[in-house]
Amino acid sequence: KQEVTQIPAALSVPEGENLVLNCSFTDSAIYNLQWFRQDPGKGLTSLLLIQSSQREQTSGRLNASLDKSSGRSTLYIAASQPGDSATYLCAGGGGGNKLTFGTGTQLKVEL
């Protein structure tokens, strides 16, 4: 059974700092790895999807990497802004692309 862990559980940084969020998974037989953000009381917004054959994906200030052999993915956020404050979730896609979610990292970017 796939298990996904995210560390840290919470993170507070000053505006402008570069930061890395970590995600680890136990079953390397994933189809893809997806990163989401969730704002309080809202649904999930997809940020990046990395297929199992890929090593990384970039979108604006976000860069996500995938290392299946070590069971790890990282989300790098450059030049963080207060608007980046949210909970970040990673999810591994298994058979049928059913997602197994981590417990999330709650990020606060302070002015």
Add this chain to the structure above:
Amino acid sequence: GAGVSQSPSNKVTEKGKDVELRCDPISGHTALYWYRQSLGQGLEFLIYFQGNSAPDKSGLPSDRFSAERTGGSVSTLTIQRTQQEDSAVYLCASSLSGRETQYFGPGTRLLVL
């Protein structure tokens, strides 16, 4: 274009009542998923529909839960004889196929009293 929509946005019900939650996926998306987000369990998979194939019900927590997808589009998640532990946010997602990005709706917040 329109995203995934869900209704109702909030639902309060009494223990023992049945509830129906609705999901309208993005037009043209063949895959549809239901997930549940609760304080104690995080986000967990419930059920998956792909085209005309039989649904993958492996995540449903009990036989009180069922879902259908009519005409390959709208889906309804039904919870019979609701219990307090069913209180959670129920999220629906759709994707173009079974391996693409999943797009989530805003969720239905269910409270069972």
